[in-house]
Amino acid sequence: MDPIALTLIELGAVIFALGFLARLAGRISMSPIPLYLLGGLLFGAGGVVDLHGVREFAHLAGEIGVILLLLLLGLEYTAKELFTGLRRSWQAGVVDAVLNFLPGAGVALLLGWGGVGALVMGGVTYISSSGIVAKVITDLGRLGNRETPTILSILVFEDLAMAIYLPILTAVLAGVGWLGGLQTVAISLAVITIVLVVALRHGHRVSKVVHSENSEVFLLNVMGLALLVAGLASAMQVSTAVGAFLLGIAISGTTADVASRLLEPLRDLFAAIFFVAVGLNTDPLSIPPVLGWAVLLALVTAITKMATGWWAAWRAGVAIPGRARAGASLIARGEFSVVIAGLAVTSGAITGELAALAEAYVLLMAVIGPLAARFIEPAVKALRRPRKPKRETPATVG
C-alpha cells in the first residue's frame, strides 16, 4: 500500500480510538489522560500493534500539543492574577515544591539515575495537574468554597515555577555544564520578568497585535505567533513550552477569552496525540519492573500533597474538612508530569526505565487524584461524626 495511505489509516484509527477512550473517560467522569497514555502503550514499540507510520507525525504533533497546552494555561491567567497569587501563596508554594520534589528525586537517586534523573523525577512528582484539579473543582461545585483560592494560588505558583524549571531542565538535558545551566536560568528569569512587566503594563498592545474580528485571521495570528515564540525560545535553549506559556500570559482581556475558545479544540486534539506519542515511545514491558516504585511514590506523594494543601488551608483559616479537601484536590498529577517525562525521553539523556516509572506514576495519580478529591468529604465526615453526637439544628432564618 501507498505509505501515505497507510499512515492516514493508522492515524485515523488512532484518533478514532482516542475519541472512544475520551467518551469512556467522560462516562465514568475521570480524566482521559491515563487512558490516552495506555492507548499509546498498546500501539507503540513492543505493544500489541506496532504503528510505525504514525510515530513521525505523532512526534511533531506532540510538540505542538505541548505548546498549545502551555499557551492555553497562560491564557487562563492574567499577569495581575499571577502577581496576587504569588504574593498570597509563596510560602505554601515553597513548602509544596520541597515536599513534593524530594520524593521523586530521592527515588531516582536510589535507583542510580544520577543528578539528571533526580531533576526529572522530582519535577514529575512535584507538579499537580492544573487541568485535572480545575475540572474536579468545577465538577464538584467547589468554586465557592473557602479553600478553593488557596488551591488555585498553589497551582499558579507551580505553573510559574515550571517557567523556571523547564528551561533549567532543557539546559541540563542538552548536556550543558553548570555555567551554561546558570546562564539559561539567568536568561529565563530575565525573560519571565520582562514578559510579566510588559504583560502588566502593555498587555493590551500584545493583544491588539493578534486580535481580529475575523476568527480565521485570529486563529492564524495566535497560532503563528505561538509557534514563532516557541521556536525562538527553543533556539535560545529556554524550552518551547515556556515561550508559549509567557505568550499566553501577555495576551489578556477579551482577546484571551476568544483565543482560548478558538484554540481549545486544537489543544484537545494535539494534546491527545502528545499523550499517545509519549506512550508510543515506551515499551509496555518496561513498566511491570518499576510498578512497585511507582506505587510507593504514589503513596508518598499523595501524602505530601495532602500535607501541603492541609497546611496552606490551615494558614488561610479554613477548618478541618476544608483543609482535607484542599489537600486531596491537589493530589492529581497529569499533563505536566508527562510533559517533563516526554522532554526527558526525547532528549535521550535518561534511561528508558525512568520514562516507564514516570508514566506508571502518572497513570496512578491521574486516577487516584480525582477519586481522592471526591471521597475525602464523606471520609472526613465519617471520621468526625462519632466525636460529636449532638447534631445541631440549622439556625432559623429571620
Place this chain on the structure above:
Amino acid sequence: MNVEETELPGFGVRKDFMTKSGRRIGVVAHRDGETELIISAWDDPDTCQASIPLTGDEASALGNLLGSQRIVMQLTEEHKEVPGIVTRQFSILPDSPYRDQPMGKAAIRTRTSVSIVAIMREGEVLPSPGPDAILHAADLLVAVGTQEGLDATAMILRNG
C-alpha cells in the same frame, strides 16, 4: 456589611459575606460573564451547600427581587393609613409587548390610575421613572394603586 472579594485565578472573582444566621452567601463572577450564586452549608461554612449557575437575566431578576422587597415594605408602611391603596411589584417578562418600549406607551396611569413609583434593574433602583423610561426584560416595576387598578396593570403589562 463587609463583602469579601477573592480572586480565583483562571476563573474570576468571588464576592461573599457572612450573614447573621451564620451562612456565607455570595456570587462567583466568572470571567466569561456567567454568575454563580453560592450558599454555604450550615455545618461547614467553608463548603457550599448550593452553587447555582444563573444567566444574566436570572441574576438581575434575583437582584431585583431582593432589592425591591424593602421598597415595597416601606411603601406599604407609608400607605397604611390610606385604606384601599396597595403596593405591588410586576416583572417585565421576555414576551411582554412593552419590552424595550418606553413606559409611556403602556399609558398605565391614564388607563388604570396606578403610579409606577420605581423600576428595579440589576439590583439598582430608578426612582419615579418618567414616561420615557425604557422597560427591559427582568425589570421589576413597583406600583401603587387600588386593587382593581393593579389587576388591570398586570393585564396591560402581560397582554398589552
